[in-house]
Amino acid sequence: NGCTKNYNRSILTITTLQSLIPQISWDSLFNSVLPGSFNPNQIFLYNRRYFDVLRSVLNDTSVQLVKEYCMWQVIRSILPKTEGPLRAISHRYQATRCIVDDERAKYCTDQTLMLLEDSVAAMFIEEKFNSSVVDQVKNIYADFKEIYRNMVEDTDEIDIESKNTILEAIKKTELEMGILESMLxxxxxxxxxxxxxxxxxxxxxxxxxxxxxxxxxxxxxxxxxFPRFSAMYDHLSLKVVLPLGSFLRPSLSQYDYRLILYSNVGISMAHELSHSVDNLAVAMETKQVLQQRIDCLVSSLKEDIEKNDDVSISNITMYYKEARADLVSLEISYQAFKAQQQSQQLPYLNLNEDQTFFINFAQTMCGNMADRYLVTILYPPPKY
Known part of the structure; x- marks a missing residue:
């Protein structure tokens, strides 16, 4: 019936996925991960939107980075730990999807399922997670702090007193991995x-x-x-928080391609680290320079604002902080990556390591932003 049809649009079998994204041999891929565990008609993952995006990426580019590395690692990391629990929860919630007609109610239901997916996966990742990866990420964070300190020390644009204040703020900012105790x-x-x-x-x-x-x-x-999937800076505890959901990112797999790790998870951590000096950075800008930066941001968003009556810049200072953090994080993560001694040329990929770093960063972090996300303008739209 209509209810079942609506529900089935949000689930996938290996057969339907093969027709959706034929570039990848999904049956072989899944059975090589967990031999004999799948049949073509088995429901294996509950999130069609993700694969719609993947199909678009694979159709629009010849770069095989997404296919050969990211997708394999996503499957290997998520599937064994979450397939059963996610299917059970989605089936329990099927009735809710079928009985509501109101558009707002449908939206709320979709949002709940999406949040459940991330947080249930995070819970099971925590139970089975390899502690060596935690140590690896902590070591990378320590490298980031050292690079950030060097960047501040080497600049001639900051007076000694302000420089020492910034260095002290960076020193105090620690990394916490997991779910904040204050959150649950x-x-x-x-x-x-x-x-x-x-x-x-x-x-x-x-x-x-x-x-x-x-x-x-x-x-x-x-x-x-609030089952966060992305990193954050907690101004109260002076900590960069990397939630459990972030461990679902493919770069934290056993394959350990540092290039992929630094160009997405690394940049997220570095972005939040840079927030440790947010207020200091804004305070050090002269009124004239800060106004110029704000005018530039407003000008770049003018077209989007004019097209949407309900769009307004609610906090331009916050927007400026996010734009600054994006630029600083890219510099920190790239410097840390280049400091690695081993070669980062990925097999079967006709790109050098610098090209791959920035392409993977772009594929992970950039894209079109829906109009509804422009309502608050707390973060720079990716296309800018």
């Missing part, structure tokens, strides 16, 4: 996911949270969780 109680999270029901109040709390700052539970007695 670990036992509550486990209990909630193991007893989740369609009308569970836990889901209502997830739906109600749209930012890290809004942590007050809507319904008392249930955890208020």
């Amino acid at each position: 109680d670990r036992k509550q999270l486990n209990d909630a996911y193991r007893t989740v029901q369609i009308d569970d109040s836990f889901l209502k709390n997830i739906l109600s949270l749209r930012s890290y700052k809004n942590l007050k539970p809507i319904l008392a007695g249930y955890p208020s969780v």
Whole structure:
């Protein structure tokens, strides 16, 4: 019926995926990961939107980076740990998708499923994660801090007093991996996911949270969780936080291609590290220079703003901080990557390591931004 048809558009079998993205031999790929574990009609992953994007990327470029490295590692990292739990939860929630007609209700349901997918995966990743990768990421972060300090020390554009203040801020900023204790109680999270029901109040709390700052539970007695997938800088604890969801990124697989690691996860960490000096950086700008930067940003967004009546720049200082962090993080991560001694030329890829670094950065971080995300303008649209 119509309800089932609507639901099935959001799930995939190996057969349907093969017709969707024929460039990859999916049956061989899955069975080489887990031999004998799949049949062509098995539902194996619940997120069609991701594969729609992948199809577009593969159709629009001859670069095989996505196919040969990222996709293989995504499958190897996520599938064995999340396929069962995700399928069980999505089936429990099927009724909700089928019975609602209101467009807003459908949107909320889709958002809940998307958040469940990330956070359930993160929970299982934590239970099975290899601690050596944690040590590896911490070592990379230490390299980032050293490079950032050197960048500040080597510049002639900052006076000694300001330079020392910035260096002290960088020194104090530590890395925390996992889920912030301030965001949830670990036992509550486990209990909630193991007893989740369609009308569970836990889901209502997830739906109600749209930012890290809004942590007050809507319904008392249930955890208020925003299952972040990206890194963040916590101004209260002076920590760069790399959530468990970030471990799902393909670069943290056993293959350990540093080039891929530095050009996506590395840049995320470096971006948040640069936020440790946000207020200092803005304060050191002269009023004239800061106004010029703001005028430039507003000018670049003028066309998007004029096309959308509900779009406005709500916090230009925040926007400026994000734009600055993007540029600083790319410089830090690239310098750290180039300091590696081993060759980073990937096999079967006709690109040198510099080209591959920036192409992978672009494929990971850049793209078109939907109009609804321009409403707050807290982050620079990727196309700029």
